[in-house]
Amino acid sequence: MKSAPLPLMLLILGLTFAFLYVPISVLVALSFNESGLPTAWTGFSVKWYGELARNGDILKAAGNTLIVALASTVVATTLGTLLAVGVEIRRRKGRFLETIIFAPMIIPDIVLAIALLSFFSLLNVTMGLHTIIVSHVVFNLAFVCAVVRARLKTFDWSVVEASQDLGASTLTTLRRVVLPVLSPAVVAGALLAFTLSVDEFIIAFFTAGAGRDSITLPMQIFAMIRFGVTPEINALSTIVMGLSVLMLTLSQRLNRGRLPGQ
Amino acid sequence: MNDRKPLYLMSPALMWLSAFMVVPCVLILALAFFRRGLYGGIEYTLTLENLALVVDPLYASIFLKSAWIAGLSALIAVVIGYAAAYAISAMPRKHQPKLLFLAVLPFWSNYLVRTYAWIVLLNREGLITALARWFGFEGELPKMLYTEPAVVVGLVYNYLPFVILACYAPLSRLNPEIEEASRDLGGSGWTTFRRVTLPMTVPGIATGFVFVFVLSIGNFVTPALLGGGQFQMIGNLIYAQFLTANDWPFGAALSMVLIAIMMMLLTAQTFAAERGSGGRTEES
Numbered sequence: 001m002k003s004a005p006l007p008l009m010l011l012i013l014g015l016t017f018a019f020l021y022v023p024i025s026v027l028v029a030l031s032f033n034e035s036g037l038p039t040a041w042t043g044f045s046v047k048w049y050g051e052l053a054r055n056g057d058i059l060k061a062a063g064n065t066l067i068v069a070l071a072s073t074v075v076a077t078t079l080g081t082l083l084a085v086g087v088e089i090r091r092r093k094g095r096f097l098e099t100i101i102f103a104p105m106i107i108p109d110i111v112l113a114i115a116l117l118s119f120f121s122l123l124n125v126t127m128g129l130h131t132i133i134v135s136h137v138v139f140n141l142a143f144v145c146a147v148v149r150a151r152l153k154t155f156d157w158s159v160v161e162a163s164q165d166l167g168a169s170t171l172t173t174l175r176r177v178v179l180p181v182l183s184p185a186v187v188a189g190a191l192l193a194f195t196l197s198v199d200e201f202i203i204a205f206f207t208a209g210a211g212r213d214s215i216t217l218p219m220q221i222f223a224m225i226r227f228g229v230t231p232e233i234n235a236l237s238t239i240v241m242g243l244s245v246l247m248l249t250l251s252q253r254l255n256r257g258r259l260p261g262q
Numbered sequence: 263m264n265d266r267k268p269l270y271l272m273s274p275a276l277m278w279l280s281a282f283m284v285v286p287c288v289l290i291l292a293l294a295f296f297r298r299g300l301y302g303g304i305e306y307t308l309t310l311e312n313l314a315l316v317v318d319p320l321y322a323s324i325f326l327k328s329a330w331i332a333g334l335s336a337l338i339a340v341v342i343g344y345a346a347a348y349a350i351s352a353m354p355r356k357h358q359p360k361l362l363f364l365a366v367l368p369f370w371s372n373y374l375v376r377t378y379a380w381i382v383l384l385n386r387e388g389l390i391t392a393l394a395r396w397f398g399f400e401g402e403l404p405k406m407l408y409t410e411p412a413v414v415v416g417l418v419y420n421y422l423p424f425v426i427l428a429c430y431a432p433l434s435r436l437n438p439e440i441e442e443a444s445r446d447l448g449g450s451g452w453t454t455f456r457r458v459t460l461p462m463t464v465p466g467i468a469t470g471f472v473f474v475f476v477l478s479i480g481n482f483v484t485p486a487l488l489g490g491g492q493f494q495m496i497g498n499l500i501y502a503q504f505l506t507a508n509d510w511p512f513g514a515a516l517s518m519v520l521i522a523i524m525m526m527l528l529t530a531q532t533f534a535a536e537r538g539s540g541g542r543t544e545e546s
Contacts, residue, residue, distance in 0.1 A: 009349040013361070016346040020368050020422065023379035026389055030382065038382060039392040079275040086271030100279055107287070108480035108524070110497050111517050114504050115286035118293060118514070138282050141275050199372045201483065206504070218374055225378050225487060229385060237375040244371045252363065 024241065031238040036231030048235040057212075058236065061220035068129055068204070068216060069197040072136035077190040079137070080144025085178060087145070088152040104142035112138065113206035120207065127209025132216065135207045136197045143196060144189035147255060151185035188255035195247045199240070293514035304510060312515035321499070325519070328495040331410065332478035335417035339474045340467055342418070343425025347466070350426070351433040362430060369423035377487050380416050381407060384488075408490030416488040417478045424477075425470035432466040433459075468534035476524045496520055 030038055034045035052058055087097065104112070116135050120127055155178075163173040179186075201218035208214040215223075217240065224233050294312050297305040315321060350361045368376065383389050384407040391403055406412060436459065444454040478484075482497030489495075496516060503513025 006352070009352045012345045012349040013353075016342060016349075016422075016426075017364065019342070019419070020365065023383055023419065024368065024371070024376065027375070027379045027382055037387075038389045039387065039395075079278055082271045083275035086268035089268045089271070100276065100284070104279065104283060106476070106524075106528070107283070108476070108497075108520065110480050110482055110500055111287070111290070111521060112283065114500060114513060114517060115290045116282065117504060118510060119282075119286035119289055122289070134282055137278060141278065145275070195370065201374055218372065221372075221374050221378070222483075225374065225381065229378075229382055229388070233378065234382070237372070237378060241371045241375055245367060248367070248370045 027234055028238045028241070031231065031234035033231070036234075038229075048231040049239075051232050052235050052239075055232065057215075058217075058220060058232075061215050061217045064129060064214060065198055065217040068132050068136060069194050071133045072140050072197045073190050073194045075133070076137045076140030076193045077144050077186060080141035080189060080193075081148050081182070081186050083141065084145045084148035084152060085174070085182075088149055088155070089157075101142060101145060104139040105146070109200075109202040113203045116203065117206045127207055128214045129208075131207045131209065132204045132214065135203050136200060139200075139203075140193040140196060144186075144193050147189035147192060148182060148185045151182055151255075155181060184254045188251040191247050191251035191254070195244050195251070199244060290514045290517055293511050294518045296511050298509050298511050312511045313518075315512055316515050316519050321516075324494055324499055325496060328479050328497075329523075331413060331417070331495065332475045332481075335414050335421070335478045336471045336474035338414065339418045339422050339425045340429075340471050343422055343470055344429045344463075344467060346422075347426045347429035347433050350430055351436075358434070362427070365426045366423045369420075373420060373483060374487075376420055377416050377484055380412065380419065380488060384412055407488065408493070410489070410493075412488040413485050413493065413495075416484040417474070417481065420484065421474045421477055424473055428470035428473065429463065429466040432463040436462060465535040468531050472527045472531040476527060479523065480520050 026038075030036075031048055032044050032046065033041055034047065035042035036048060083101065087101065112135075116131070116138075117127075120131055125131060159177055160173055163177045164170075168176070199218060201216075201222060204216045205219055205222070208216070208219065217236075221233065221236060221240070224230065224236075293304065295308050295310070297307050297309045297311065299305045316325075346365065350358055350365070353361060381388070385391075386405075386407070388407070390406065394403055440462075441454055441458055444458045445451075449457065479495070480497045480500075481495065482501050485493050485495045485498055500513050500516045500520070503509045503516065507513075
């Protein structure tokens with residue numbers, strides 16, 4: 001504890017949390033406003049959520065998002081976990097290797113997005129959901145790897161040596177000794193990857209190709225927002241936000257009270 | 263396990279990253295040196311025209327404006343974020359993880375939605391206007407949405423949790439005995455903060471500032487949504503080269519300069535972090 005004036009500290013915290021939470025709370029509250037207008041509260045209603053369920057475009061986009069998120073999560077979790085184990089087993093830490101693994105998290109979305117767009121078009125690859133999935137795996141595997149590595153930092157590698165001394169093959173050791181310890185971190189990483197993929201807009205936007213068939217939910221939201229404020233977007237935003245919060249709280253529980261990146 | 267085994271564990275991921283990150287990024291760098299074709303394609307003759315065009319006053323001014331907005335956003339975010347992180351670290355230890363969790367939670371909800379929340383607040387029929395009316399304000403409020411300040415507010419809002427996180431790390435590791443020593447030697451609260459606490463937490467400040475700057479300067483969603491159609495930052499300019507103007511080589515050159523700026527800043531930040539870690543009690 002520091003000997004700072006407590007009332008001032010509480011004031012700072014109050015203002016910061018108000019700044020962080022008032023805008024999104026307003027959004028959530030308005031989604032339940034019967035009139036749909038920010039200026040007049042005419043009563044609690046879930047009718048805007050009903051409107052969403054009847055909107056074919058939104059349902060299609062939600063379905064696409066689910067496909068992309070599930071597929072990219074499965075691939076990224078597998079590759080990312082193996083990568084994390086491989087990196088942590090090595091005693092020598094290569095700076096080059098670290099850079100490659102860290103890069104997907106810091107390259108600006110717009111740069112990775114146009115790089116992938118150019119790459120796919122020059123190879124004459126028809127773009128669609130599959131190219132979004134491939135692209136999402138790039139950053140997702142980096143995040144899964146980071147979460148799993150954090151867990152491996154406190155892993156007792158002598159257990160692995162013991163297992164091998166007792167005659168277990170590498171695969172058996174991985175399956176019976178390393179994975180059971182890692183599984184909470186792997187699941188936490190997978191939940192994080194799923195959430196990131198569901199929310200990702202820019203890379204999906206550039207690698208989706210032309211046509212409306214491969215529109216994801218964030219792309220749909222972006223298109224809707226550009227036409228202004230509507231009660232449907234408020235309801236949709238509330239659902240999307242609720243889902244992220246749910247997934248991340250789960251991920252945080254599994255990851256021993258830490259949020260990814262924390 | 264010996265040093266050869268990790269390679270086959272790592273290779274699937276490394277191959278994926280090589281194919282879908284390294285190669286495309288190298289491709290972008292290469293594209294910057296080719297000529298734009300007559301109908302938007304790429305003509306394979308080497309040229310420096312695209313890079314020269316980047317420093318053309320018209321485009322250089324967009325770079326400067328982006329840097330100005332990114333810098334302003336990063337500065338405001340660091341001031342608010344540092345104060346908040348300091349306040350969290352001044353709370354009883356057992357409440358700190360919860361407070362930190364609450365501060366970071368919005369960061370992980372959808373970026374578009376968080377930006378959209380500000381459209382709801384700032385637009386002409388939005389909540390702020392409604393509140394002003396309710397308090398009896400009759401006149402016309404100044405335009406709030408689709409302005410430069412709206413873009414800055416949006417960026418600060420979106421990246422503030424990250425700064426709180428970055429500043430909290432060194433603050434929470436600070437050895438309280440050092441601050442006590444300063445006070446025992448007669449330093450006032452403010453002097454202790456300015457001469458002891460602040461210098462020792464510079465790495466967190468540097469990390470926060472650089473990341474907000476880097477994420478803001480290449481941003482294209484926030485300027486597009488809160489700045490309005492006419493508002494251009496580098497991200498929007500790059501976007502336009504690829505999706506509307508169809509000048510890929512120029513778009514690639516812009517990206518290259520953007521990456522160069524970011525690399526410089528990230529390197530500077532690494533140095534700041536390494537220098538700063540010398541005077542700190544080492545974490546386990």
